[in-house]
Amino acid sequence: MNKHHRILVLGGHGNFGARICKRLASDPGIELMVAARRHDKARAFAQTLRGAAQAVMLDAQRPDLAQTLRKLQVHTLIHTAGPFQAQEYLVARACAEAGAHYIDLADGREFVCAFPNALNSAFTAAGKLAVSGASTVPALSSAVVDHLTIGWQAIDSIDVCIAPAQSAPRGQATIAAVLSYCGRPIPVWQDGKWQSTIGWASPTPVQFAHMKPRLGAVCDIPDLQLFPEHYSVRNSVRFRAALEVGLSQRAFAWLAYCVQRGWIRHPERLASVMHRFAPMFDRWGSALGGMVVSVDGLDEQGKAIHREWHISADNDHGPEIPTMAAILLARQLASGHPGGKVGAHTATSLLPLDAFQSEFKHWGMVTEIRQHAQD
16 A cells, blocks of 8 residues: 555544544555544544544635645545535545545435536546545445346346434434435436436335335435436336334425425425434334345346345444445555546446445445346
8 A cells, every 4th residue: 555645534523424534544554634624523533543543624615625635635535524415516626626536425416427527527637536426326336236237138127225224323414415305306217218206205115135124215316317327227227215213204205295285495404403303213213224226137148037135234334334435445546546547437336346345244234135037
């Protein structure tokens, strides 16, 4: 590894940023910087890492951000300060100007999907790599689809569902992100054409390998736009989230109904209230979360086939999953940027599923693949 590869984690003491910092702090060759708008919060968290990180006060909205990054000699910036749904590319542009690699955990559909066209020329000119969506979606979800469909002649459908544990720590920014499309029309690829459905409305049952069935509702994420073209999907691409407590899932459906009727115009403004009261439902939930990715299509011999990949994460370790792709990419960059890929990309198919196995093992997560032939 490069002895002095400096990684700055923006939002480094937050729900996801802190997890990334803890995993990278002990990596040899990485100089870690925990960045936040308040130096006292950054310093307090950095001290818990036993001197393995430096605290930095940083306002990502300042026009002199690029100069600050150059002064700090940042090699890679990891942006975890969501929600990204309403953000512009100020941080990424500053990285390109400062000559730094950029990674974010964005799951905002427009933010991620428009990222390459908006920033590829800047990062190509800088000779640096920029990746948006280095999280559960589309980084891990695409890695799973790639693995399940190796050699297939065609993919008919992709269905992804994330099921967080009720008691897992949750960030207010995450709640604000999911509320931003609650009750709003979402374009989805269904029956071989683009149609519209309503976010968080009409929950339906979802089956998991190591968890009880849950109700899942459609969420707006980059995969819904990226996957139909990337995989030439013939029929449908669906993404759902399944909350553990059925009452919570139905509350979101009711909120979606209120938004549709015009009774609530800005559901994302309820994020702080929902964040405060969410723990009240913990008594009916558990520390077990997971994810399932299902694909249908034609295998190597042209026979109809169905495959599923399941993961279960106990002990409230589920929130580690959204951080894994960023950690893996950061380590690659710190080791010398193998392959030398530059420019701006979504995280779709950037990492193979095998790359995640060490992280799954570290957190004691269980994975399983199931398949059967279709009639």
